[in-house]
Amino acid sequence: GESVGLHLPTLSVQEGDNSIINCAYSNSASDYFIWYKQESGKGPQFIIDIRSNMDKRQGQRVTVLLNKTVKHLSLQIAATQPGDSAVYFCAEKGRVNDMRFGAGTRLTVKP
Amino acid sequence: DGGITQSPKYLFRKEGQNVTLSCEQNLNHDAMYWYRQDPGQGLRLIYYSQIVNDFQKGDIAEGYSVSREKKESFPLTVTSAQKNPTAFYLCASSSGRDQPQHFGDGTRLSIL
Numbered sequence: 001g002e003s004v005g006l007h008l009p010t011l012s013v014q015e016g017d018n019s020i021i022n023c024a025y026s027n028s029a030s031d032y033f034i035w036y037k038q039e040s041g042k043g044p045q046f047i048i049d050i051r052s053n054m055d056k057r058q059g060q061r062v063t064v065l066l067n068k069t070v071k072h073l074s075l076q077i078a079a080t081q082p083g084d085s086a087v088y089f090c091a092e093k094g095r096v097n098d099m100r101f102g103a104g105t106r107l108t109v110k111p
Numbered sequence: 112d113g114g115i116t117q118s119p120k121y122l123f124r125k126e127g128q129n130v131t132l133s134c135e136q137n138l139n140h141d142a143m144y145w146y147r148q149d150p151g152q153g154l155r156l157i158y159y160s161q162i163v164n165d166f167q168k169g170d171i172a173e174g175y176s177v178s179r180e181k182k183e184s185f186p187l188t189v190t191s192a193q194k195n196p197t198a199f200y201l202c203a204s205s206s207g208r209d210q211p212q213h214f215g216d217g218t219r220l221s222i223l
Binding site: 008031032034036041042043044045046049051089093094098099100101102103104 | 115117144146151152153154156159169201203209211212213214215216217219
């Protein structure tokens with residue numbers, strides 16, 4: 001899961017396995033969430049979003065699950081590939097329509 | 112290709128100097144944002160603008176200034192008042208409420 005601090009949580013998986021990255025969010029009133037992927041030296045790249053009226057949303061090789069009861073968000077990546085290695089952030093909509101970001105989880109895919 | 116362009120990619124600031132980071136978007140988005148990213152931390156909001164000629168302070172606006180004279184452009188000035196400016200600066204834009212923010216590739220600012 002995500003946390004604030006100098007050391008990012010890390011997840012290491014074997015190529016071809018499924019990855020699950022978790023995120024706890026803070027505001028029970030948040031109604032919009034996004035997962036981003038950030039590669040070294042680049043800006044965050046949109047992966048998938050979900051609104052609070054949904055529990056699950058699927059994209060290409062990715063699934064986001066939202067559990068509003070425990071304020072938990074997860075990103076599942078199927079058949080993880082070396083190109084998936086990056087830092088993954090969850091973000092919740094802030095009060096001024098900005099996004100509030102977690103510190104991120106570093107995913108490493110072993111060949 | 113539509114997108115957000117940030118320049119320069121790397122920038123160095125001398126003591127007492129103001130520096131300006133450029134952000135241009137051709138996505139026709141109304142809203143633009145500046146974030147700061149420090150190692151191992153989430154992005155923090157510096158300033159945002161929902162419309163031309165209007166902008167608001169974010170969580171860490173002290174030592175920074177912005178302008179929004181054109182829809183496409185949202186430059187950020189890091190002033191000498193910002194005592195710890197070394198960071199990765201990210202600009203983003205969005206088309207509106209509950210729409211994803213799209214990011215540029217950032218400017219890395221360092222102190223000489």
